[in-house]
Amino acid sequence: MVMSFRTVRDSILALLEGEAAGRFRVIGYQKQSKSAENVKNDNRAVEVYYSAGEFPRSTSSMNGPFEHNCSFKIDFTVASPAKGDLTASTPAEYITSLANVSESALVADRSMDELFDHIFQILMDAENIDLGLPDAGDVGIADRWITNFEKDDPISRGEYFVITASALLTLATDEETGGETPTAASEFYTDTEANLPDSDQADDAKAGTFVDNT
């Protein structure tokens, strides 16, 4: 049996991948090492992973179902170059081009805002209240909510400006346990001999059957 939070996680990933439309990439785990080149522009990365869970005893049954308040971390990584008119070739065109060039920090900041906009619209859309889980499935969720979003301090990184950010998606689901798989019972064999008390015994209280397992 698979715990519900794993099914929910996979559903969130499938939902985001289905709605990406080339605007971002979805990574289903914490990818520690990323190349700035590979998260550039519309290849900006969205990492979604189960990060924490609470199991309140008061709202759970001793033998299940167990309420599971899940937290999913959503990490965003954007890398952007500067943007300018590179078709300039004359001094006048260069002056205009450099005067209107967009610094990489600005491009990256706007790109991050746009990325969060996309993700929020998808996950908080009323149509996605179940985060893509089938209506008739075994796993259900409630109270899905993006509780916060926070941009990290922007720091220049090489030829691109890289910005990271994170958001927290919380929801509640139920967990069941399937129990330990029972081992096959070994055959129980008895060879029983009934020893009836002799009828001539004085103590009639010794009536009954004695079972001798050998």
Next chain:
Amino acid sequence: MDNIREDIELDLAETLEDEFILPVVLVDPINGKTYDKNFHDAALPLADQRDLGGQIIYDTRVENPDTGGEIIVHKPVVTLRRTSLERVPAEGEKWYVKIPISPVAGAPIVDFLLEDPGEDGGAIGFIRLYLKKVEQS
């Protein structure tokens, strides 16, 4: 007694512009002028002037202090001898800088943008430029 600073500045001709030199082209935001020749040769006929060049270093691996994750970035750093420049980029100015994409001979020239103020080694004669990639808007 020799002036050490002058000696260091003279040494830059060898350390920055000798065997490891790579071509650099600067585009001035004030007058739109393109600087692609070594200013030391300004008095010579154009055909005899050396191309402007300097030391270019690429690639580094940096750690994101917020997440602890590693980001692999190209970090082109151009170091130029100040006296080889007709005009030295000033703080706050944005220049186009055209350099080879790699130190391999014949590598294509790519546009970069100088956004941040250059590291000023003016006291000993060089300027170090940290570049950002620029793409067509």
